[in-house]
Amino acid sequence: MCGFQMFIAMQFCQGGDRNTQGAPMTIKRDVDPELIGESRLRTIPGTDPALFGTAVMDGPSHVEVRSYQTFRITYTTGKLGLDDTGAIRVALRLISDAGALQTSDPTAPNYVTARASGEGQLMLKYDRNGGQRPWNETLTIYQRGGYLKPGETIEIILGDTSQGSPGLLMSTFFEGARVFRVLADVQATGNFIPLPDTRLEFTVGAGPLHRYLGVLPTRRRPGEAFCLGLKAEDLWGNPTSQGPTRFRVESSVPVAGLPEVIDFAPESGALRLDGLSVAEKGLLTLRLTSEQGHLVEAGPLQIRDGAAHYWGDLHGQTGETVGTNSIEHYFDFARNKSFLDVTSHQANDFQIKPAFWDKLNRLTAEVNEPGVFTVLPGYEWSGNTAVGGDHNVFFREEGANIYRCSHALVEEHDDLDADAHTLTDLYAKLHAEPVDAVMYAHVGGRYANIFYDHDPKLEAAVEVHSAWGSFEWVLTDGFPIRRRVGVVANSDGHKGRPGASYPGASFFGAYGGLTCFLMEENTRDSVFEAIRRRHTYGTSGPRVAIDVTATLPEGGTLFHRNPAAQPDCQHETVTRCTMGDIVRSAGDKAMVSVAVEAPVGIESIELRSANEVVTLWRGYEDKDLGDRLRLMWSGAEYRGRGRNTRWQGRVQVSDGKIARFAPVNRLNPEQPLQQVGSDSAIFNTITTGNRMGCDMWLEGSTATLALTTNHGALTLSPSDMGVAPVVMEAGGLARKLVAQRLPDGPLPRSAAFEAEVAIAETGDTPVWLCVNFEDGNQAWTSPMYLFRD
Structure with missing residues (x-):
């Protein structure tokens, strides 16, 4: 086994x-509660569990992601009752994108109410970071103007729909146990005691099918085993069982162990087929077609030596x-x-x-x-x-x-x-x-x-x-x-x-x-x-195959470890090296070879020497440009925890219209990034160093665009643009907006080129790649550290 x-x-x-x-x-x-690292109270009013009260929950035991639900938590006071200015608290884990509780608008989502069976009034306070990690999210219900006797109750309704609220919005991801932890400060000391033997929880499961994915590795040797992964995902990327089907499989090259038909109906939403292999060198791509017309592509997988x-x-x-x-x-x-x-x-x-x-x-x-x-x-x-x-x-x-x-x-x-x-x-x-x-x-x-x-x-x-x-x-x-x-x-x-x-x-x-x-x-x-x-x-x-090698005409010494720290490390004489290698070169030049094979189009490849772009590869020229205009924004606020940059804005087209619109790398479907009417688009999104944006296919040879954002404005005349992008610098940490024209159709998925790189006389010359893909993703290679001193 x-x-x-x-x-x-x-x-x-x-x-x-x-x-x-x-x-x-x-x-x-x-999760076993005894394994959770958290701050635990050392001072409690007593060891008798009956002192602090009990809580029970009424609501669904299983919900679907991004659905609206209602839960009722009934707290019953214990032997000590609940004193005036005392409180109970409901705490939830910080890591959640469920709706933020609110008490002000009874018609809006996530409305919360509470009522007591005894005297006084209740005051509710929600705080996203009111508790201690990992139970940061808190709802505190304070007793005011009276006290509760032993055996009296407080009923809390999370997602109260009685006045028009749709309920409490669930998270976007699977949770094996979404837990409400209830604590009580029965003597108004600020010391909240977790109620013993109380575990209020439910599960959050995947939603309907959004897409199928096929996953292959990117390189194996002839005859070497590999697996094909097949997965059904909902809108939020959760594996879902709500998309069973049968796929007919087509392969670009013969694959040992690959069936012609795959019956795909796993409860987990994913299937792994192991023990596949290809006998001869080549490039493997798979096309899986379902009876309902779904098309899934997997690969490319390079079969080659090395x-x-x-x-x-x-x-x-x-x-x-x-x-x-x-x-x-x-x-x-x-x-x-x-x-x-x-x-x-x-x-x-x-x-x-x-x-x-x-x-x-x-x-x-x-x-x-x-x-x-x-x-x-x-x-x-x-x-x-x-x-x-x-x-x-x-x-x-x-x-x-x-x-x-x-x-x-x-x-x-x-x-x-x-x-x-x-x-x-x-x-x-x-x-x-x-x-x-x-x-x-x-x-x-x-x-x-x-x-x-x-x-x-x-x-x-x-x-x-x-x-x-x-x-x-x-x-x-x-x-x-x-x-x-x-x-x-x-x-x-x-x-x-x-x-x-x-x-x-x-x-x-x-x-x-x-x-x-x-x-x-x-x-x-x-x-x-x-x-x-x-x-x-x-x-x-994405899983993409990248090769970058350097040929050293006068040879060099390759070190298996960093010689700055381990001078006596193993080394060898070479004329070629690859990503990550540390090489003392006998000459001042290197010829760098680059090859990329991807499952999506390649927008550009930047061959860099340290921070300088030595060669910029694009798989198209001015003559290939069409009506597609790409707008991409990126960057962050600063290097610390709150680095997220919000990009809000509007694109207005004059003397033309938007014939087609497509978001690029929009990872949160709830963030606005959409066409509005025939001549405008709006966006309200977040980047954190990564890229996001949209493609617009424009009609009208004299169309112009007025782009207004919270970080600046830009006016464009696409007909006057070539392959070179227009860049609006926006401060912050590498924050910018880039506009560029592209061919109308998909970009090439393969690229190869060579370029000469000069090796500095002193210091390191780090040679590396940044690859930008058509879907907004990127890849970065480990540098080759070439030096002469």
């Missing part, structure tokens, strides 16, 4: 879907810390819903209880499946930016010690002396242990401070994209100080959906990223070597 199958047998209950090996799977629905591509998302959290859903759900989703090859769980260290650290290490050992599904143990060191900022820590083996930045939400203090309060402390403790570890610099709420400290032996990569947005600066800021790190992208998803982390309608502004590992085999040893050799590239979501 393989590791993941054994994990299924041990951790999951009988029932649910079956994977291709036939293992029954029903995911553990809720290193294979393995895709991973190594960064996410669950309900045991600040996120949602269980750790079991997380690993199942990674393997069987987003079809990852590599993953890890990265909880905030100051919230990891010893019991959860032990469980996490047990699970990573059990689900790790060499050759198929590589799982790394680890955690997120979450020190403040002032002392280093967020960093991901990965271990090759289980059983390593955890060195937290603090015990902020960990009650157990047995290992308090092991805390690493600064990044420098963490480096020292990891070096002092016989443990094999690598680290990423991460930009989340607390962004990594790359100027505070850097240990090249441990910190091998920077995360340039996650659900928090896109952050090229975490890489480029390090060029002048010769930081030689690789590029990765992950999700840092908090919803238990590694590899397919949609932002929903919350403060996360981007779709989670993916990292491609260039490896000979899918094992922990190979993953560690790929990270340390910087043989990785990251994308903002």
